[in-house]
Amino acid sequence: MHGDRMPLIEISGVSKHFGEGDTRVDALRDIDLTVRQGEVVALLGPSGSGKTTLLNVLGCIIDPTQGRVTLDGELVFDGRWLRGDLRRLRLDKIGFIFQFHNLLPFLSARDNVALVLTLAGKSKVEAQARAAELLDYLEVGHRAGAMPALLSGGEAQRVAIARALANSPRIILADEPTAALDSKRAGIVMDLLRKLAAEQGACIVAVTHDEKIYDRFDRLFHLRDGVLESEEGEEP
Amino acid sequence: MNLAYRDVRHNLFRFVLTCLGLSLLMAVVLAMIGIYNGLVADALNIVKAPQADLWVVEAGTQGPFAEASKIPGSTRDAVARLHGVADAGGITYQTVEASHAGDTLRLYVIGYQPGHLGGPQTIAEGRGITQTHFELVADRKTGLALGDRIRLGRDSFAVVGLVENTMNSGGDPAAFVTLADAQTLQSQLAPPAQRVQTARGAGLLESADTVAAVIARLEPAADPRDVAQTVRQWKHLGALTQDEQEGILIGSVVDRAKRQIGLFLGILLTVSAVVIALIIYTMTMEKLKQIATLKLIGAPDRTIIGLIVQQSLALGMVGWSFGLILILLFKDFFPRRVVLEPVNAAVLAGIIVVVCVAASGLGVRAALKVDPATAIGG
Ligand SMILES: Nc1ncnc2c1ncn2[C@@H]1O[C@H](COP(=O)(O)OP(=O)(O)O)[C@@H](O)[C@H]1O
Numbered sequence: 001m002h003g004d005r006m007p008l009i010e011i012s013g014v015s016k017h018f019g020e021g022d023t024r025v026d027a028l029r030d031i032d033l034t035v036r037q038g039e040v041v042a043l044l045g046p047s048g049s050g051k052t053t054l055l056n057v058l059g060c061i062i063d064p065t066q067g068r069v070t071l072d073g074e075l076v077f078d079g080r081w082l083r084g085d086l087r088r089l090r091l092d093k094i095g096f097i098f099q100f101h102n103l104l105p106f107l108s109a110r111d112n113v114a115l116v117l118t119l120a121g122k123s124k125v126e127a128q129a130r131a132a133e134l135l136d137y138l139e140v141g142h143r144a145g146a147m148p149a150l151l152s153g154g155e156a157q158r159v160a161i162a163r164a165l166a167n168s169p170r171i172i173l174a175d176e177p178t179a180a181l182d183s184k185r186a187g188i189v190m191d192l193l194r195k196l197a198a199e200q201g202a203c204i205v206a207v208t209h210d211e212k213i214y215d216r217f218d219r220l221f222h223l224r225d226g227v228l229e230s231e232e233g234e235e236p
Numbered sequence: 237m238n239l240a241y242r243d244v245r246h247n248l249f250r251f252v253l254t255c256l257g258l259s260l261l262m263a264v265v266l267a268m269i270g271i272y273n274g275l276v277a278d279a280l281n282i283v284k285a286p287q288a289d290l291w292v293v294e295a296g297t298q299g300p301f302a303e304a305s306k307i308p309g310s311t312r313d314a315v316a317r318l319h320g321v322a323d324a325g326g327i328t329y330q331t332v333e334a335s336h337a338g339d340t341l342r343l344y345v346i347g348y349q350p351g352h353l354g355g356p357q358t359i360a361e362g363r364g365i366t367q368t369h370f371e372l373v374a375d376r377k378t379g380l381a382l383g384d385r386i387r388l389g390r391d392s393f394a395v396v397g398l399v400e401n402t403m404n405s406g407g408d409p410a411a412f413v414t415l416a417d418a419q420t421l422q423s424q425l426a427p428p429a430q431r432v433q434t435a436r437g438a439g440l441l442e443s444a445d446t447v448a449a450v451i452a453r454l455e456p457a458a459d460p461r462d463v464a465q466t467v468r469q470w471k472h473l474g475a476l477t478q479d480e481q482e483g484i485l486i487g488s489v490v491d492r493a494k495r496q497i498g499l500f501l502g503i504l505l506t507v508s509a510v511v512i513a514l515i516i517y518t519m520t521m522e523k524l525k526q527i528a529t530l531k532l533i534g535a536p537d538r539t540i541i542g543l544i545v546q547q548s549l550a551l552g553m554v555g556w557s558f559g560l561i562l563i564l565l566f567k568d569f570f571p572r573r574v575v576l577e578p579v580n581a582a583v584l585a586g587i588i589v590v591v592c593v594a595a596s597g598l599g600v601r602a603a604l605k606v607d608p609a610t611a612i613g614g
């Protein structure tokens with residue numbers, strides 16, 4: 001049923017190993033993965049299985065050893081990066097949500113969101129207005145002026161999500177987005193992410209250990225020693 | 237939005253504290269420069285004070301400041317009679333220890349002939365010397381007040397006037413007395429052996445009336461070099477123009493101080509540079525995770541370099557300003573005169589800017605090396 005939607009992430013034959021010889025670690029082995037518009041998928045697997053490494057490859061943070069990566073219709077890696085400025089690529093296409101919110105402690109909630117907008121070239125006024133709008137959308141508008149240290153865990157994570165969404169990226173990558181939250185708030189955040197994916201035509205790839213939220217994902221992928229196995233969902 | 241400013245504002249207390257520490261260092265640097273300037277100004281003050289054109293000294297010496305010089309008092313009349321000389325005065329300089337108000341006071345006693353050259357220029361308080369004996373005009377730094385009496389040798393002197401900023405290159409404040417009093421003082425304070433000689437009558441005439449130099453003011457039309465040439469024809473006399481005298485003083489006294497203070501300044505600036513570099517480096521290391529996050533969300537290197545360099549410059553400039561304020565507030569409490577020219581402060585500011593930018597290099601290097609992947613995960 002997703003077949004007619006546009007694929008936002010397509011990777012094929014991606015491998016990544018760290019080190020050489022005795023110390024060689026094969027973190028990813030020949031991975032193929034396609035994620036389409038509107039999909040919310042989970043990466044599961046024991047510690048050290050390669051989840052973060054895969055997320056880093058999708059986020060253009062580390063170079064795969066081999067393979068092809070296509071993001072939002074653009075072939076960005078084919079044995080080498082095809083774009084010189086990977087940060088610009090991230091700014092344009094990808095939003096990150098972290099386990100810890102990673103908000104800049106010296107900027108207010110609103111300015112944390114506005115920062116990525118100004119980095120993308122928006123004017124100060126535009127950036128402030130859109131940041132306020134996003135915070136309202138995520139129901140933390142009333143905390144816009146607060147510094148991150150004064151936000152609760154749930155509030156901070158929602159501000160971080162607002163930041164990830166600021167430039168309307170088509171791809172949202174999240175590393176344990178709900179690990180620091182209780183199950184009620186984790187559910188709220190996941191529902192929010194689903195809503196975003198549906199409304200913004202984006203896809204979400206989240207690393208998680210949190211069994212209580214498995215039912216919020218369209219598909220679950222298991223990683224074992226760098227090998228990806230699809231467990232549930234309509235696509236192989 | 238300016239990240240450097242926001243971060244500083246967020247950690248304002250710590251930033252201000254760091255700036256205060258740095259400003260103390262800056263204040264010491266400025267004090268060193270000011271003390272050096274004061275030294276030069278003081279040294280030249282003594283030479284400039286008589287407003288002379290020519291210094292007649294003992295042949296073969298560079299007296300009376302750089303070397304001892306001793307010539308007969310009668311030289312004054314001979315010099316005064318020379319063609320082109322408007323006025324001449326005998327003058328002596330000696331450092332005397334006296335006790336005043338329970339403290340030992342080192343005075344740079346200047347003996348001059350009232351009515352001729354060599355007396356105090358501007359009296360800040362009180363009056364000049366009018367009596368032939370036992371009156372004294374002192375520099376304020378002596379701590380003496382008008383009407384005080386002070387014992388020098390066997391005689392007691394009355395303080396009748398005060399002057400400012402008159403001291404020798406060693407920092408001893410000046411005290412003006414009449415030439416006659418100064419000569420008496422000289423013989424009273426001479427080493428015992430010499431006194432015995434004097435008592436026996438050996439060279440009595442010569443040693444009782446000697447001066448360190450005769451200073452002369454010339455007619456406007458006269459050329460100091462011509463008159464100096466004439467004086468040098470007396471084999472026992474040498475002559476220096478005012479310019480030569482100032483040159484000698486700067487060369488001998490000031491030059492040594494300059495090298496010493498220059499070296500010290502160099503060390504201090506190096507220390508400041510190391511301290512600034514360390515502070516910037518630590519500040520950057522504490523922010524590595526934030527910097528990784530910035531890289532991850534797409535901030536270009538220029539944003540990250542800006543954050544570090546701007547904070548470093550802010551630190552340097554605020555430290556410099558506080559330092560300047562500190563030194564301006566406290567300069568009068570220094571035992572030596574502290575003279576700060578705007579150009580000194582400006583040059584220091586320039587050096588600080590260079591040091592800060594260079595010191596940021598270490599932090600910038602660390603920041604640019606940090607892997608954006610470190611922002612992901614715990
Ligand atoms: N930068 C690196 N250098 C060397 N080995 C690494 C590096 N990053 C990850 N690895 C190794 O790759 C494997 C997968 O790691 P990771 O993707 O972090 O696993 P997970 O996130 O599933 O716990 C692990 O064996 C880990 O030790």
Ligand SMILES: [Mg+2]
Pocket residue numbers: 051052613
């Ligand atoms: Mg991990």
